[in-house]
Amino acid sequence: MSTSDAQHSDFNAQTITSIANLARLSLNDTQSVEYAQSLNKILDMMDTLKGINTDGVTPLKSPFDNAQPLREDVVTETNHREEYQSVAPDKEKGLYLVPRVIE
Template sequence: MSQLKASDIKRIAQLSQIAISDDEIPMIEEKLESTLAILNQLQNVDTTNVEPMSDPFDRTQPFREDIVTESNHRDDYQVVAPSVEKGLYLVPKVIE
């Protein structure tokens, strides 16, 4: 027995901004029901003794040294800018 109604699928499509035809509703309903069945199976899995983890491979996040690896090219880039003042790009005011 289907848990979803055609009106539910149309509403989901509208919220997702997806255009669907009435002919597509049965196929979409079948796929959504299949997905919901899998999610229901996952809800029933006992995770009482399972520790949360951030990485399934049990490794730590590699850190890199906080060092400058590139030189500052701001002056080179600003040479071609139409208007610059004190290291900042000046742009025309577009909103009053």
């Protein structure tokens, strides 16, 4: 069985607290319980969606009937690089030079 076919295990507050700790997040007990419930609801919804038969359904490239209008790709501003770099302490060939910090 592939990982995409495996059923999810229910999250509990302890699991959420452990994940939060690894992510260096501070959660109180109430938040851990709320997040566990929310994640379990999301995973239940994903399980429901997995059960829907989509055989014969043509994928959409856009949910809209009309093509999305795109603006013309044209340059609208002039190049200000020299002006912006005029105050830089050190530059070369349009690049900012900085002191080496790792030997």
